[in-house]
Amino acid sequence: MSDIFAFNGATNSGYAQPAALLGDAEAAEGIPLSMRRAALPQWPRASEPELVRHFTWLSRRNFGIDTGFYPLGSCTMKHNPRVNEKIVQLAGINDLHPLAPESHLQGLMSIFYEMQEMLAHCAGMDEVTLQPVAGAQGEFAAIRCIQEYHRSNGEDNRDKVIVPDSAHGTNPASAAMCGYEIIEIPSGEDGRLDIEAIRAVVGDDTAAMMVTNPSTLGVFEPEIAEASEIVHAAGGQMYYDGANFNAILGKTSPGLMGFDAVHYNLHKTFSQPHGGGGPGSGPIGVKSHLAQYLPKPVVDRTEKEDGLDGWKYFWRVPINSIGKVQQWHGNAGAVVRSWAFYRRYGRELEKMSEHAVLNANYLRHRILNPSAEVIAKIPAMPVDGAPAEIVKHEFTLSMSPFKDATGVTGKDVAKRLLDYGYMAPTLYFPMIVPECLMIEPTETESKEVLDKFAEDFLNILTEDPELVKNAPHSTDVGRVDEVWAARNLVLRHPLGN
Amino acid sequence: MVDHLPNLGREAEMLQAMGLSSMDDLFSDIPNSIKRVDPLDLPLPQTEEEIWADAQRLLSVNVPINSRPNFLGAGLYENFVPSMVAAMATRGEFLTAYTPYQPEVSQGMLQALWEFQTMISELVALPISNVSMYDASTAAAEALTCAIRVHNRKAEQKNVVYVTKWLPEQRLSVMQNYTAGGDIEIKTLDWNDEGMIDLVAAEAASGSCAVYVEQPNPFGIIDENIPKLKQIIGDNCALIVGVNATSLGLIEAPGNWGADIVVGEGQAFGIGATAGGPLYGLFACTEKYLRQMPGRIVGKTIDDKGNDAFTLTLSTREQHIRRHKATSNICSNETLIALMGGMHMALLGPTGLERLALRNAAACQVARKGVLSLEGVELVFSNSSSYNEFTVVLPGSAKSALSYLDSIGVTGGLALEDTTLQASEKWLHITTTDQTTEDDVNALVDGLNSWISSFVTGVES
Numbered sequence: 001m002s003d004i005f006a007f008n009g010a011t012n013s014g015y016a017q018p019a020a021l022l023g024d025a026e027a028a029e030g031i032p033l034s035m036r037r038a039a040l041p042q043w044p045r046a047s048e049p050e051l052v053r054h055f056t057w058l059s060r061r062n063f064g065i066d067t068g069f070y071p072l073g074s075c076t077m078k079h080n081p082r083v084n085e086k087i088v089q090l091a092g093i094n095d096l097h098p099l100a101p102e103s104h105l106q107g108l109m110s111i112f113y114e115m116q117e118m119l120a121h122c123a124g125m126d127e128v129t130l131q132p133v134a135g136a137q138g139e140f141a142a143i144r145c146i147q148e149y150h151r152s153n154g155e156d157n158r159d160k161v162i163v164p165d166s167a168h169g170t171n172p173a174s175a176a177m178c179g180y181e182i183i184e185i186p187s188g189e190d191g192r193l194d195i196e197a198i199r200a201v202v203g204d205d206t207a208a209m210m211v212t213n214p215s216t217l218g219v220f221e222p223e224i225a226e227a228s229e230i231v232h233a234a235g236g237q238m239y240y241d242g243a244n245f246n247a248i249l250g251k252t253s254p255g256l257m258g259f260d261a262v263h264y265n266l267h268k269t270f271s272q273p274h275g276g277g278g279p280g281s282g283p284i285g286v287k288s289h290l291a292q293y294l295p296k297p298v299v300d301r302t303e304k305e306d307g308l309d310g311w312k313y314f315w316r317v318p319i320n321s322i323g324k325v326q327q328w329h330g331n332a333g334a335v336v337r338s339w340a341f342y343r344r345y346g347r348e349l350e351k352m353s354e355h356a357v358l359n360a361n362y363l364r365h366r367i368l369n370p371s372a373e374v375i376a377k378i379p380a381m382p383v384d385g386a387p388a389e390i391v392k393h394e395f396t397l398s399m400s401p402f403k404d405a406t407g408v409t410g411k412d413v414a415k416r417l418l419d420y421g422y423m424a425p426t427l428y429f430p431m432i433v434p435e436c437l438m439i440e441p442t443e444t445e446s447k448e449v450l451d452k453f454a455e456d457f458l459n460i461l462t463e464d465p466e467l468v469k470n471a472p473h474s475t476d477v478g479r480v481d482e483v484w485a486a487r488n489l490v491l492r493h494p495l496g497n
Numbered sequence: 498m499v500d501h502l503p504n505l506g507r508e509a510e511m512l513q514a515m516g517l518s519s520m521d522d523l524f525s526d527i528p529n530s531i532k533r534v535d536p537l538d539l540p541l542p543q544t545e546e547e548i549w550a551d552a553q554r555l556l557s558v559n560v561p562i563n564s565r566p567n568f569l570g571a572g573l574y575e576n577f578v579p580s581m582v583a584a585m586a587t588r589g590e591f592l593t594a595y596t597p598y599q600p601e602v603s604q605g606m607l608q609a610l611w612e613f614q615t616m617i618s619e620l621v622a623l624p625i626s627n628v629s630m631y632d633a634s635t636a637a638a639e640a641l642t643c644a645i646r647v648h649n650r651k652a653e654q655k656n657v658v659y660v661t662k663w664l665p666e667q668r669l670s671v672m673q674n675y676t677a678g679g680d681i682e683i684k685t686l687d688w689n690d691e692g693m694i695d696l697v698a699a700e701a702a703s704g705s706c707a708v709y710v711e712q713p714n715p716f717g718i719i720d721e722n723i724p725k726l727k728q729i730i731g732d733n734c735a736l737i738v739g740v741n742a743t744s745l746g747l748i749e750a751p752g753n754w755g756a757d758i759v760v761g762e763g764q765a766f767g768i769g770a771t772a773g774g775p776l777y778g779l780f781a782c783t784e785k786y787l788r789q790m791p792g793r794i795v796g797k798t799i800d801d802k803g804n805d806a807f808t809l810t811l812s813t814r815e816q817h818i819r820r821h822k823a824t825s826n827i828c829s830n831e832t833l834i835a836l837m838g839g840m841h842m843a844l845l846g847p848t849g850l851e852r853l854a855l856r857n858a859a860a861c862q863v864a865r866k867g868v869l870s871l872e873g874v875e876l877v878f879s880n881s882s883s884y885n886e887f888t889v890v891l892p893g894s895a896k897s898a899l900s901y902l903d904s905i906g907v908t909g910g911l912a913l914e915d916t917t918l919q920a921s922e923k924w925l926h927i928t929t930t931d932q933t934t935e936d937d938v939n940a941l942v943d944g945l946n947s948w949i950s951s952f953v954t955g956v957e958s
Contacts, residue, residue, distance in 0.1 A: 075595050172820045340548050
């Protein structure tokens with residue numbers, strides 16, 4: 001194992017620096033003696049050659065989309081175009097200060113404006129802010145806007161947010177951070193929104209309902225317009241979790257479904273790389289009645305002859321803005337990457353969604369309809385998480401029948417997939433599907449990859465159950481003991497202590 | 498014609514395999530009443546070459562802070578990130594990975610983040626660090642709510658936190674949003690005439706859940722009173738300290754003088770100011786706050802054969818398990834930028850950190866001396882110390898000075914009146930960093946001098 005704290009190649013520093021403007025003693029004069037640091041942190045003492053090898057070694061022990069198929073449901077692990085990385089290295093984005101005069105930021109602000117307009121158009125919303133830096137922060141910001149909207153209407157009594165039991169965990173967590181009581185409603189037996197369940201809980205205390213559509217089961221909610229009507233009739237607002245937006249661009253929109261507010265995950269739909277857990281970007285779009293509450297500022301523009309392409313861009317503060325959710329203007333770097341991604345498709349973004357849905361349905365078909373010969377070898381086939389003729393960009397499988405027949409769990413199958421060179425699907429989510437595997441291939445996988453994955457997946461179901469239960473076998477480490485980690489809590493390097 | 502869709506032109510074959518006849522069949526589950534009728538009204542698709550050209554065209558209109566003498570900072574700093582960092586962090590295995598939910602194939606990222614946690618722990622002298630918050634402000638805001646979860650039960654002032662009087666307006670705004678749902682009252686901690694926390698007034702914070710201060714403070718002053726706060730507020734009130742990360746190469750680590758939670762902006766290590774994001778917020782704390790803290794944490798563990806391994810741990814605090822009872826809604830964070838920060842810190846090493854801090858401190862001394870030599874310019878708090886930044890009172894409007902400086906190619910800093918609470922229109926916030934040169938300082942001092950001359954003679958530009 002390569003240990004970054006064990007290097008000794010740099011007794012001083014691995015990185016030589018230019019001389020300071022003053023000698024050390026004089027430079028330090030600004031720091032009161034009582035506050036001077038007594039002992040420096042024990043950071044690594046490594047040279048660049050050693051570190052390059054260390055981080056290259058680490059990278060080879062990590063699996064990304066570039067490594068192989070990454071069917072992680074709900075996460076939209078599509079290809080990340082490399083030119084987008086090249087663009088954000090430009091000084092014209094990398095070395096900008098958000099508080100610089102507007103005249104220093106016109107190019108960036110034009111990209112912001114174009115993104116605001118594009119996102120609003122695709123979702124059927126009236127205004128967009130790019131400030132939230134993650135999907136969860138978008139949810140939080142939008143629910144705060146809705147909260148202020150109700151308050152300004154004198155409806156402080158609306159203290160409940162309705163969330164289906166299939167929702168992403170961030171939905172109830174974000175609404176709870178705004179102080180709302182969460183009313184979780186059960187899905188229908190078919191995994192869809194249960195209209196009667198909504199009717200049973202809405203009332204004059206309803207602030208909002210948060211819905212993902214297509215749902216986390218990957219199926220379109222056919223009664224979504226009716227759900228919106230019911231919530232609106234009770235005076236509540238409809239919030240659209242845009243995690244699954246990749247399925248519907250150009251086909252329908254949250255606006256058409258009756259939603260008032262939506263967040264976008266630029267790190268899903270618009271290919272901001274996930275980076276091992278971030279950065280993301282979670283802009284929100286709202287209908288006009290909520291626009292005055294959006295976080296400040298948004299980009300606006302006015303005609304100007306000698307401006308950039310005839311425009312002068314400026315920051316505008318919505319009149320009843322909730323203020324800031326991030327200190328600056330959001331993850332501008334992610335916005336620029338997503339702009340480069342969207343420009344590649346332009347008006348044909350619809351094709352992106354078509355192919356995401358084509359691939360998901362094709363893979364689902366391949367897995368659930370193998371030849372009789374293959375079926376004969378499998379103790380029990382997985383079943384649909386939610387019955388549906390057509391799914392959208394992802395689908396769920398319940399491995400329950402297989403578990404009952406063999407003792408092999410969904411988790412075991414997921415771990416065995418790692419041996420075959422795949423990332424595991426999303427596991428045990430949504431919680432309403434027992435032994436759930438959630439699979440999202442995205443539009444950037446070829447038919448050959450999907451065929452091979454289906455074949456390998458089904459092959460795993462024919463393997464010796466003991467082999468699968470102890471998987472993975474060929475990864476850098478064997479099955480990791482998460483309980484040991486939580487019991488022992490070794491959260492940093494002991495550094496020789 | 499779009500690219501990056503490997504199955505373009507093979508739709509019929511794939512549809513046929515499923516017994517479908519058209520792409521429309523794939524969307525037959527969307528009711529007609531809510532189907533989009535018109536195609537998207539967007540421009541034609543572009544090729545990579547066209548996108549690259551337009552990106553260069555638009556972004557070259559911007560004025561990067563390192564393209565001219567720059568004194569704008571205020572929490573985001575002009576820096577130089579060693580080339581190794583982007584080269585390593587953009588390796589596809591790091592860049593294109595999701596959160597390491599499958600540790601068996603994510604050991605690289607997990608280990609790198611565990612190393613990052615260790616480096617942050619060392620930097621601030623607290624035992625625990627998470628793998629990042631969104632930025633310094635969200636880290637500070639979530640530190641307040643974390644402290645309330647830990648201390649509210651025993652607190653005499655329930656749901657009350659105190660924050661330092663002079664704060665950037667944006668940071669206070671983030672705090673207000675993050676505390677809006679909890680009926681939390683944010684009270685103010687006063688300053689004395691020397692630009693430091695008023696220790697007598699601070700006694701009012703005793704019995705509350707948390708005190709939030711910054712070291713150096715937002716004016717760049719190193720506050721010698723802050724280390725005395727912990728004794729005043731006691732054990733059942735969290736001392737939360739916001740830090741300027743590079744300053745810790747010279748200034749004593751807050752964990753060594755009573756801080757319970759340390760937050761701050763990590764940006765100076767790892768990434769340029771990037772128009773305000775992506776950045777990464779630091780969040781470190783003592784064991785007392787561990788189970789109430791927000792964000793992801795990596796722990797060392799073993800695999801089924803007893804070999805060393807790493808994994809995400811303490812997930813039961815998090816939204817995907819605990820849902821509305823989670824300690825935070827944070828899911829996507831700023832992992833890749835934290836990774837870049839870790840790489841930068843590892844390359845610097847202990848003495849490199851000290852050297853970087855000395856370069857910052859030196860530039861600040863030189864700039865401060867130069868600016869204060871000007872007629873009618875003085876520090877807002879006289880005789881105060883400074884690191885990276887200082888705030889002066891000008892003989893006229895700071896906006897007018899900045900506008901003049903901009904016209905001669907100098908980004909002079911920040912007029913505080915719009916961005917900092919209760920600030921005067923004459924207050925100019927000046928930031929220097931390790932990137933500031935003698936020439937930069939001369940340009941600023943000469944520019945301010947010209948502006949003052951025109952101002953004094955009444956021919957304001």
